Amino acid sequence: MRLARPLNSLYMQVLLAMALGMTVGHFWPSAGAMLKPLSDAFVGLVRMMIAPIVFCTIVSGITSLANRQAIGRTIVRALALFYLLTAVALALGLFTAFVLRPGAGMHIDVHHLDSSILAQYTKHTQARGLVEFGLSLIPETMLGAFEKGEVLPVLLLSLLFGFSLSSHPSAGRPVLALIDGVAQILFHVLAMIMRLAPLGAFGAMAFTVGRFGIRSVGSLAILMVSFYVACALFLVLVLAPLARLHGFALWRLLRYLREELLIVLATSSTEPVLPRLIVKLESLGCDKGVVGLVLPAGYSFNLDGTAIYLTLASLFIAQACDVPLSAPQIATMLAVMLLTSKGAAGVSGSGLVALVATLTVIPDLPVAGVALLVGVDRFMSEARALTSVISNACAVIFVSMWEGACDRTRLAQRLSAARPSRPDCADDAAADTPT
Template identity: 65%
Template sequence: MQFKKLVKLLYVQVLIGLALGITVGHYWPEFGASLKPLGDGFVKLVKMMIAPVVFCTIVSGITSLNDSKEIGKTLLKSMGLFYVLTILALLTGLAAVLLLQPGAGMHIDPKLLDPGVAAKFGGKEPPKGFVEFMMHIIPHSFFGAFADGEVLPVLLLAVLCGFGLSRIGRAGQPVLEAIEGFSEMLFSVFGLLMRLAPVGAFGAMAFTVGRYGIKSIGSLGFLIGTFYTACIFFVVVVLGLLARMHGFQLWKLMRYIREELLVVLGTSSSEPVLPRLLMKLERLGCKKGIVGLVLPTGYSFNLDGTAIYLTLASLFIAQACDITLSWGQIAAMLGLMLLTSKGAAGVTGSGFVALVATLTVMPDLPVAGVALIVGVDRFMSEARALTSTMSNAVACVVVSMWEKACDREVLHRELDAGYVEPELTLDNPDPLGSRSHHQPV
């Protein structure tokens, strides 16, 4: 009986899916590689829900804030924290690659590298420069923001609509009620879709192992190990210290969002778990309006896993090609990465695309050097997505505390008890169990 209850838990099902995916991909690689549509299909199903979920959450959140000045202040504090974390992530990747030197001794001739690998990603290049990036945020039309499925244009639209509804008062009440009702429906549908997470994780992992093979890790295993070491250091030391400074324990938060972390691990993408994270952070006592503003913004501006990857991969290419960079060149590269790590946020495979974009404008490093990494990039994408997801969860709780919008009693009670996955029944159509749990402060 206990075993049956255990198997019903979503995170256990995802773990089983991951294990089966690795097994199938390893022993039947061709069949495993053919299962890619399972992972891609799950991610596409969830991504189609993200834009309307973000819109509804932010609009209803903004209208719940008493003072409109809170919004600008919250966003300003969030951006400050995001950039501090990004800088620390860049420095973590730099320290790891300089200390462990995974590319030393490879002696690769840049002229022999295949430039075609980087050329494949040229069309997906993120916006260059601050002005182009800001123009990219403005959608072509009201519904175009939803059609493109990118978070930042939807966030801009939601903030404007939230302000508009706040200004017209009672006249906007029917619209607000419709948005909140639509939001309830979206979260219920999303909870049902998350039941497919084990299948998506199985397909994605079977494809990764079947297509690239576990043996491919061996040739660049030191690089992968260095990257994972840097990510673990950032999570345990930087995020752990940040959480401790604000009175909560990182490992308890990780335990609370373990289902989401496993889905991210299986799909190599943080996007499928955005709606569930929004709800879980509310359950932790964080005010809905703050969560709705900070978390979606963090998904575009707080990609710490990508930041670690950029410095580590760039310096790895330099070491492998026997290119010595001065501290001035490294500093210029870090400044450039502060932009490219944000600009690729809405692009599929953002880490690798951001690396190509960085090397394209760095004359000191060969852009063709990405050919050294492309074979194992998939094995590093999981760590990129996991690191960024954990960083955004911690940042959201921290900013909520700064804004006095976090009920610490609820936070500690929930973290101590841990999240219990509600059973899916006819009497409980909301599998997330999020709406009736409590009302955040």
């Protein structure tokens, strides 16, 4: 017996699963807190698909680009856009903190805070310079890039592999055909895994509400509201006007990506939707080479939600602990955050990891103040992830248009006709993707 037509939509299934998870977490918190493995299993299944899908997509995309200069130009433009958006996000978080002052009047004594709960975050904050960061992009072995599942080493390997295939077209033709065939199989596997998204959403929401509960927000509600306001302002005042300048409406793009955004909201993670974003952005008319280069890079270099969180949380700690900051100190903090906002991609609790990494190099702000945020960080991680995903989707479209690699007619048609798709939409999107 088939489900009613509205329930055939993955969007509705995930939405209902989230509501059910919140109900279980609220009325049976002990049981809800035990359901986290459902979410972890779903995210783990999708995560294991990311590296091979990114590799196949980038290699296939590079061979479709006209020349290597286009590839270099695309990467440079994407990185310039990423840093511009990050700088604006940092400034917007700072502005929101100064206007709403979420930590004012708390008068926290940092010596009374339990900093031991930060141990799981400080282990990820080893200082790395540009040289160390560059060396970390090189995997120990070719298969090592896939073993760890990190996006940037896979991106480097894909570029080298794609350039080699382009340099030897006759010898590389059968290899490219094999890669395209493997990609089709991987997307089919992904479509099967995505049917489990409602189960993952149910477990994630049951755990969040059961483990933390609404009462855990307490006096930090002003901080949470301030953060959500800052993220909304970034969408309305930054991304929406940029989208309009490029000839499309942001809200139509959000409607087109509604299923992916709902999965991000439920799991508080951007990773589960990376493969689906690739096929959906290609289906919009963006060139597969540009999508393959810009989107994976954006997952490490364009964490705008985290950038907003860093400035807002840092100023919150300063206000709560009565630590005055001068203009030079704030300028130094912003410069450090341009790097630390990009240093914790893919790490559990990445916002807190990046915040700890920032405060460790700014002696004026107490690292122990991060302990104030641990209890409500989970409730803010959804907004961080959503903001970053939306920003990266927009960035792909922007760069595609700059490169003349976006079918604007197809983009307009797809966004105008956007509607909830079936659970097997990954197969449909892959079939529509130009080759």
